[in-house]
Amino acid sequence: MSTSMPYGARIIITRDHVQDLREHGPGACLTWHEDTHQVQVVGPHTALKPSRMIITGYQGLREMADHHAEEGHVVTDDDLAQDLTDITADWRTDWPGIRAMNLQVEDLRGALADTGAYLSAAPTYMLPRHGLPQMTDYYRLAGGTRLASVTVTFGFTEPARITANDPDDDTQPIADLTLGTGGTLTHAATSRLIASTVTSALTQDR
CATH class of the missing domain: 3.10.450 (Nuclear Transport Factor 2; Chain: A,)
Incomplete structure (x- = not known):
């Protein structure tokens, strides 16, 4: 799935993005596209395009969930989406x-x-x-x-x-x-x- 947004707007990750990445499995990446301003799950060859900001990979998502579990937290896809939204705001600063x-x-x-x-x-x-x-x-x-x-x-x-x-x-x-x-x-x-x-x-x- 994809979500469109103006360039200056905050990049919002949703539970649907999290679920889509999980369903795509190993090799997939959750990305933000500079030209279309969309958040989208793509395959390994598409992810390497310079105009795509990589938000996380399938394994990175799993590791994030495992970290919450090790801390004793019950984590939902909404929680993971909020974490990724917050992290992506920092990466957006470094995007150039x-x-x-x-x-x-x-x-x-x-x-x-x-x-x-x-x-x-x-x-x-x-x-x-x-x-x-x-x-x-x-x-x-x-x-x-x-x-x-x-x-x-x-x-x-x-x-x-x-x-x-x-x-x-x-x-x-x-x-x-x-x-x-x-x-x-x-x-x-x-x-x-x-x-x-x-x-x-x-x-x-x-």
């Missing part, structure tokens, strides 16, 4: 920076989606006091439990950091890699290099 970084990582996201690695949560945007913007994406393989985080700097000017963890064994990361992305590689080649490294981190010793 996220939008710019979305353009940079579109090829990377696409290469990973082609291998079955999907975005599982909203990205984390960072603007260091000194230096260029950074953004971290979070990926899982279809049918897998491992979570990989990929942090890149605007223009790939700094080394990319890739970590992979297994929630069933949180004693140490499966992988913690720093990948030099400067030099003579093209943007597309850099994206493919990072994507192959992420896929390896998610599949090693499986």
